Amino acid sequence: MPPYDPSNFPPFAVTVDLVVLTVRRHALCALVVRRGETPFQGRWALPGGFVRADEDLGSAAARELVEETGLCAHDPARPAANGAHLEQLATYGDPARDPRMRVVSVAHLALAPDLPAPRAGGDANSARWAPVDDLLRPGTGREDEQATPLAFDHARILADGVERARSKIEYSSLATAFCPPEFTVGELRRVYEAVWGVVLDPRNFHRKVTGTPGFLVPSGGTTTRQGGRPAQLFRAGAATVLNPPMLRPEV
């Protein structure tokens, strides 16, 4: 039995990495930044950074999110003006995951509505939204500079984050985190379609979401930004879990 003396613990660095997801042009996209230093210099990576000495893990993630995107995390209630959903994802601590030293990374998952453009330190070329299908595709010959594998174990972290998002919109109202404050049923349906990579029946979807109490509340207005008949505008309701859940179609 080793003594529980906190002074002879092995030295660790603790970081937070962010899987920031959004839906752009009908595709699920993740925020990636270009690394300026070794290791993996020039490769794309998930945004992240060291946890400060007196900072909680969630606070560190929220700070990084603001630094990278300007988004405010909005955990307890639902996204207000410029808020994004933020939750802890998982922790990655393989001794060899960073060649420099022992780094344990507490990954977080953030879901945001479509945003104008990423800004990382003001450098436009050093951050971008990339479709997750491109980032996670294993070497398929389409190995241009945009599709090189992510640094460190970030492909695994991203895959875990995507899977969390895909499963969580089934039984929670989290899909609304991808939408602006006011949105139509069709826009919400296109979120589900993009995240799951499927096509859903608009009529059954409409009946399902409007029939689930507390999921959507009408905000009064209508919009015609999608063309066709004007659609009713909704806000996210108070319900956080969906019962019964949205069913993801089989493969």
Next chain:
Amino acid sequence: MPPYDPSNFPPFAVTVDLVVLTVRRHALCALVVRRGETPFQGRWALPGGFVRADEDLGSAAARELVEETGLCAHDPARPAANGAHLEQLATYGDPARDPRMRVVSVAHLALAPDLPAPRAGGDANSARWAPVDDLLRPGTGREDEQATPLAFDHARILADGVERARSKIEYSSLATAFCPPEFTVGELRRVYEAVWGVVLDPRNFHRKVTGTPGFLVPSGGTTTRQGGRPAQLFRAGAATVLNPPMLRPEV
């Protein structure tokens, strides 16, 4: 922008804490150990310890599990002889969670079949299975020595682990991790009843679990250890997700 120099990171200690759950006498129970040192000396706590310098997080959790219970973790396939399910739960890093120094704890969740008795360093009085309802009950006057609040933030960690187990047996075959290698439908039902704290209809439950392909495979034998008509024995099948899920009854 702080420089990404891994040599000027704040000093962290990284530990793993274990939420080990089992079902004993029709109640969901967790393994707790008595602390021998300050802080929280004499209080009950979740088992855990420091992650070693060249050890993966999952390996550290598996090592602690063996040290505390003698159980072998058995992640990929299903519990064989003496295997338990082990998965990462969440990470807790409040700067004030340990008064001695900055400690980040990567909590893991383990599910085990009913075991003879815990052994922690051979000391029988320093470890026990306690009903989670007792451990999580806020001060209700029943504040005897057995029910004093857990050390550190372990009550929160335990609550998160219990909630994870409760929700995960809905849509996965994980409930079989609480059962011995061979079990009856009735025994499996009593697991669900203990974990959820509800009473289920034996007839509908039987129809549901035997009708879900891949959940249970008959092992040929029968048993009468519960009294009454002999029951068919089953093993856990290959299916890991249940579709459609088991439905947890409403409150």
Next chain:
DNA sequence: ACAATAGTGTCTGTTAGACAATATACG
């Protein structure tokens, strides 16, 4: 015989999924 548990069958209400039909905008 009685108690206890295992297992099968039957009925009913709800819901998912397929799809017809109507409504209201823009061009």
Next chain:
DNA sequence: CGTATATTGTCTAACAGACACTATTGT
């Protein structure tokens, strides 16, 4: 008018939940 999207309605198969009934052991 044609096209596009929104919204309502209808039908059917599957399933959850309630519960009657039979089967097989021990006492």
